[in-house]
């Protein structure tokens with residue numbers, strides 16, 4: 038889809054749990070990794086659709102802290118896919134004004150992948166058209182644990198007075214400190230759960246669970262979901278005027 042389609046009251050920040058790659062492949066008699074490759078192609082289409090709908094921030098769940106439980110073949114295939122994706126897409130992302138950043142714990146990721154992540158973050162750091170954040174080895178609880186540890190260190194070093202600690206203090210220590218909260222969280226594949234994604238940040242997000250498997254999630258369906266978000270009334274605990 039090209040050209041701006043005006044979506045009334047559309048979201049500024051959309052977060053996506055890209056689920057269903059494995060089932061998509063299996064239903065075609067193919068290995069799960071075939072689905073992950075098809076899913077990676079969809080990412081490009083959805084990133085490209087964002088400026089058309091004034092979506093400034095797109096955050097995608099690529100690999101969770103729980104996904105290490107999968108077979109070694111799948112995990113190493115995914116890691117290879119991430120490396121290849123970053124290397125092959127860097128030039129287009131730069132040209133299209135996309136600023137790429139990552140959230141998640143890098144400690145368990147291999148050095149080569151980390152280097153590519155650093156490189157694309159630096160390469161695209163001057164871009165501002167779309168902010169693409171990729172959650173890689175990300176878990177909401179893990180993030181809160183790491184943030185708490187860093188905050189505790191600041192407190193014990195005497196740099197933060199524990200009496201002043203509130204939710205804005207903790208938010209500054211999260212991986213997402215550079216991001217606004219997501220307005221809309223989309224999960225594909227028919228599962229209605231958040232699987233440890235953005236636990237803190239999505240406290241007041243709207244949710245859309247769609248049955249489509251991620252490799253089939255088109256820009257047109259994305260637009261439909263954004264339109265339906267625009268019709269919702271967000272109250273944040275208040276009584277509507």
Ligand code: IPE
Pocket residue numbers: 055056057058059060061099100101104115226
């Ligand atoms: C989501 O698709 C991608 C990742 C978790 C890496 P899945 O691989 O979870 O696909 P299903 O849910 O098994 O179909």
Ligand code: IPE
Pocket residue numbers: 054055056057098099100101103104228230232
């Ligand atoms: C969530 O999907 C993680 C990603 C999309 C990267 P999963 O497929 O891992 O979630 P569960 O296991 O069904 O909850």
Ligand code: MG
Pocket residue numbers: 056057058
């Ligand atoms: Mg899944």
